[in-house]
Amino acid sequence: MIKIKVDDNIKSEIHKKHYTDVKDRFKDTCEKIMHIPKYTKLNNYLYDENDEIIGSKLKKLLIGSKNDLVEIIDEIGQISMEKNDPFENLYTKFTNRNWSKSLLNKLNVRVCPYCNRQYTFTLGSDGIRPQFDHYFPKSLFPYLAVSLYNVIPSCSICNSKKSNLDTSNNTKDLYYPYEDEFGLNVVFQTSSNTNEFLYWTGISNDFDIKLICKDEKQNRKVENLKKHLKIELLYKEHRDYVRDIIRNAVIYNDSRVDELLEQFPDLFQSKEEVLNSIFMNYTEKDSWGNRPLSKLTYDIYEEFKIFSSK
DSSP states (O other), X not given: OOOOOOOHHHHHHHHHHHHHHHHHHHHXXXXXXXXXXXXXXXXXXHBOTTSOBOHHHHHHHHHOOHHHHHHHHHHHXXXXXXXXXXXXXXXXXXXXSHHXXXXXXXXXXXXXXXXXXXXXXXXXXXXXXXXXXXXXXXXXXXXXXXXXXXXXXXXXXXXXXXXXXOTXXXXXXXXXXXXXXXXXXXXXXXXXXXXXXXXXXXXXXXXXXXXXXXXXXXXXXXXXXXXXXXXXXXXXXXXXXXXXXXXXXXXXXXXXXXXHHHHOTTTOSSHHHHHHHHHTSOOSGGGGGGSTTHHHHHHHHHHHHHHHTO
């Protein structure tokens, strides 16, 4: 739900290094599966009449966009991955190579893009790193196991919950982090269960948290996040955090924020910096990927700041 932003200045470098790192190993793997019947369509796709791999198609498979991968899937289809499949071994070796750690560092995905709930730091020398989710699951599309734009840095919960979900099926597709995001049309909202006054003043945590979609085009993806990644259920467990946001929104109304900005000019350069300090999180959209729960923080603050300003 938070978009992975790849700097244009390093995108070409990532493409070049990823292709260089995996292409020969991918070719070796293709030689191992050449005579396996279930991989016939993959062989037909990749090889020319002289049994040579077509370079342009190999590049498309390894560093192509999501649309490229969808076209490849349409042509080759599903192939069930079995135990000790050569492509599984290829992927395992990829994750153990220095390039996979460098890739994570260059992508700089600090928070899981699917849930925005957990940090995904990479400290390669200490063995700390996020998991790679395969947007198109490698259990169904093993030939995409090391495709650059099919590996998504994510937290362990989202990776395990998403698991083998066939996202190539239009009825089961999810947000694709390299292209999609919630933005302002999908929001977290609260509603009181009992005492309205205690709820609106941040005293009680007897309220519900729901994920609301205001854009029909995103409805299916939002519902799939709820169903398969349990996003809404997980966020309901953050009532104590939301209660603190509500309380701070009541205490620090617009006039109080302006007062702090004027009172501490050396500390704060903008209203956003004051809010970030109050809520210990980022409220500006471009920074939602820097800390967990930043999207939730923004949405709840926007919901309650109107009330706090009255």
